[in-house]
Amino acid sequence: MRKLIVAAFVSLDGVLQGPGGPQEDTSGGFAHGGWTVPFADPVFGASIDALFARPFDLLLGRRTYDIFAAHxxxxxxxxxxxxxxxxxxxxxxxxxxxxxxxxxxxxxxALGDDVIGALRTLKAQDGPDLLTQGSGALVQQLLATDLVDTLQLMTFPVLLGAGKRLFGDDAQAVTFSLETSVVSPTGIVVSRYQRAGEVETGSFGLD
Structure with missing residues (x-):
């Protein structure tokens, strides 16, 4: 069985739009494209290398696909x-x-008209893990349908205010466990989370 890994560059306020350059994705009037670039450092580079060191298939939304295919x-x-x-x-x-x-x-x-059904079938097969890059709208669908096994997040110390978000309001309630975490010299928090189960609740109230 394959795992589905969501890998994302994300700001402190949850934006993932246009991380790599000013013209990467300007939809909605986004004016901060390339916001990850000033923070690049050796830990960032090593984390990228480690992410792509294992066998994988790419899982992409159409906008990210077009950006990648042009580059x-x-x-x-x-x-x-x-x-x-x-x-x-x-x-x-x-x-x-x-x-x-x-x-x-x-x-x-192409995944076909039933994207979620196609991904459930792919996950059940043998083969390399499925790895997202960008593809915010698709990632929100995956989180809403509880298809994500692993979150590999690089959180950058910047607030962007507006832009496409990683997490939507319809994300499935689920607990993840922190597997690894490291902070780069420029303040990037590189964290890997594994799906752990249902959300548990409690209370700090006094009896």
Whole structure:
């Protein structure tokens, strides 16, 4: 059985929109694209390397797919990101899209009309884990239907105020356990959480 891993760059106020550059995703008038870049440091780089060190298939929403498909196949061989480009180009990409005929990046597969049903089937199969990148709307669907096994979050010390959020109001109530956590020199908190079970409650009130 595969695990479904949500990996995300997130601000202190839960925004994940446009982390990599000013023009990455300006929808809704988002004006802070590239907000992760000033915080990049060796711990950040090592965490990215570790995330992609295990076998995985990519799981992408259509907007993130289009951003990736316009970038990674065009990375030159002498670029510092060439290794990651080769990896992303080679892995299978499962895409939530209403336009399956336009998936022209190699090894791309449409999830079909029933995205959640298709993902339940994929999770039940043998194969590499399913790893999200970006894809905020899709991630919110996954959290609402309790499909997420692991959260791999990089929380950056910045408030963005507006933008697409990681967690929606319809996220399934569930407990996660903290597996690992490290703080980078620039203040990025890199945390990995595993699904642990139902939410338990209690009271600090005096009897």
């Amino acid at each position: 990674w196949p065009r990375v030159p061989a002498d670029n510092g990101d060439a290794g990651l480009a080769t990896l992303f180009n080679g892995v299978t990409k499962h895409v939530a899209t209403h336009r399956p005929d336009s998936l022209d990046w190699q090894n791309s597969r």
